[in-house]
Amino acid sequence: MLKKKELILISFMLFSMFFGAGNLIFPAFLGRSAGEDVWLSLAGFILTAVGLPILGVLAVAKAGSLDTLVNRVHPVFAFLFPFLIYVSIGPGLAIPRAGSTAYEMGLKPFLPAEGVSQPMVLFFYTVVFFAITLWLSLNPSKLVDRFGKLLTPLLLIMIVIIFVKSLLTPIGAFSEATGAYAQNGFFQGFMDGYLTMDALAALVFGIVVANTIRTKGVTDSKSVSKYMGYAGIIAGVLLASIYGILAFFGASSTSHGEAENGAQVLTIVMNQLFGGVGIVMLGLLFTLACLCVCIGLVISCSQYFSTIFPKLSYAKWAVVLTVISLLLANMGLTQILSISVPILGAIYPVAVVLIVLGLCQDWITNQVYLVATLFTAAFSVLETINSTFLGRALDSALSFVPLYDKGVGWILPAVIGVIIGLLISGRAGGSGAREESGAGVSNASPGLAE
Template identity: 35%
Template sequence: MNTENQQPKLTFIHYLTIGSLLFGMFFGAGNLIFPLHLGQLAGSNWFPAAIGFLLSGTLLPLLSIIAISITKSEGIYDVARPIGHHYALIFLILVHATLGPMFATPRTATVPFELGFAPYVSADHKWIWLLIYSAIFFTLTYFLSRSESHILDVIGKLLNPLFLILLFIIFLFAFLRPMGDAGQAAINTDYVHAALTNGFLEGYNTMDALAGLAFGVTIVTSIKLMGVRNPKSIAAATTKAGMICISFEALIYLGLIVIGAMSLANFKLSENGGIAFGQIANHYMGAVGSAILATLATVTCLTTAMGLVTAFAQDFHKQFPRISYLAFLRLTCLISFIIANVGLTQIINWSLPILMLLYPLAITVIFLSILSPLFKKSPIVYRFTTLFTVIPALFDATNALPPISNQAAPIQALIHFASSYLPLFNLGFAWIPFALIGFTLGIAAYLLYSRVPSLSLNAELKAKQK
């Protein structure tokens, strides 16, 4: 008898619990501050900007989860494996370094500190308080993430409800007593004619499409702990839970974007969304608002940090099994603590060029994974598409370097060349036409190989050798 059929049927409560796990890991530091800042930048053009942000901030993460399901993968390495072992390993390391100890995970500590604590300490002693706060933050993250089997219970059943209650309080004040009319708010120059595309690029900062690929192993593990073993059932459960997660996210994003636009009636355009959120909370609730905001940010960022360090430790332990899960967990928490003390501004400035490189590669591998049944997961389609994507993505990354770096003569020469000869470069999407060309060539090569038996056999032998 087939034991795969003897498994529990998941109920809506199960899907809600898994969706809550995803939501808790997705919604963190950037998810709070970037939508607010987008609202301030877009002003009365907030709606097209919101559409762009939702496409990259919610749709792409959902598609990344679906890609994990369709390919029956358990993480970043499996999804990128058709391109080649070495590429998949490099891609895994780059994504996890970005989501982990280099950028996203340190940001989970610096954002709540900047929102709720930095305004109340002197500039001279700020670094000491950040050191103390980040040490406590990552110590908690480590101990709460030690047991893989308890992640679902800790995140989904305990911390998420508290986060939602605190966020609801902020929303209640903002919409019952709006500071101004979002439809009359001033528009930043970049958002007058390109609100949709700039909103899409702003969604990169959440890093959720990358996180969706990284969290796949955690989600699959959690579903298996519920007794589900059949791959098709796991894929279906992942997709349904993902829909619940991104629906909640989309509503919160819209609310934050509108609040950001309305805040322009009282405040000038802020340097970042963290400052904006602090101003809004103080406007409505004074010191109490700051305390709530600090708690809110700490709770949501703690859940995200747990998801990030867990995914990092699980994936690296899988690739390097001689090193234990707990050793990798300690490593990522320690490095994240060190980087966090560089400060939020520097973390954001240096993460953008990396995201401009990684996001096009992630988007293409997500769509290739979803479409893979059409071309039998042929490596040649993956490789052509990736090769044609990475070159313009490197130019986009160069253009996004901080001012201290991109003003050098060689960098300016590269930017001038790309601006003159690469379509859509000035919008930040030079990679799209090249990716389409690569995909088309890859499909043509796949069809040629599949129709000529000798070529097809030769290609398979080369793929196995790699």
């Protein structure tokens, strides 16, 4: 049985793994754009930026493991889908992006003009950044101590200090909502949270949380799943609270300067509150957030790849993935984004559907998983091809699909897939019920014995 202190520290760890640079930027820019409608827009944002990730953790906890969840669809899907997730949000995009973002916000603002133009400056910075990431990733069993007792408290203390200062010396009044937020603030916030892609991270962080709980002496599968759920809920409450503070910062900054993104919004806020010292604090905040996410992703990806490709140990995979991320962070992130973002756009709706089905597993069979996932994937891939390679030439043909113009046209195919799956299950008389010999949280714990 976990002690309350241990559960809180594990929840802090999960919060830090979610809370990266994007989680700082999105709510701040939402607040600035939504203005007086900030709380309505934030409600939509929290539904998808917090709700979906936490539901993802709960779905993995309920199924026992991501492997159990994806095997309900099809064996081929069970290999291909997790592989795409780990590559996309790991060394293919999220890890190198976090390293370069830490440089952009943590060091670049303090460099002289001639230093900014030198590629070797970025190289040396990322070498140090990823060396620290690797060092802190090589022993996952110490993750709770490093995150729960050090990195997460530092992040939270900094944000609380900034919030208290903003209350004592208000930045400014809220202004009217602008752009899409003026027309439909709630739904725009909903879409912004959907685009954070944290639901994907929730699926892959499950193994790290489960393994961490086991290191505390909890071996029963049901107990592990229960504590995973508790940790997810606590982490979700923390995320929602921090998003509210950041959105408040953004909404208060509308009368100061111009900002095209969340990073610029936070720069304005910190400069108004603390002057030059604020920029240093902001750089440290971004660096800590990026470091936490990189550590969590390196550990998750290394544990996964050492399981499916066991010729390399966890430690060797950690080295390989860190080196790849280091190189990509220095070789043009724009090209990486041009390849990885469409892949993420295609697989994210599938992940959402999988999470919802996982939470409903007591009432559905494998046929529902298969048909609903197939319909969702087919539409998502078609939509991605249309927007990425065809210049949206198929928009007129796809516009009849409800919510297509909102970016969530996959919902109707998913619902149709569920209905057809239920009909097939009924005709089969329930013969397609799951046969899960590995039900419960997998006992494999790659990397923890390293």
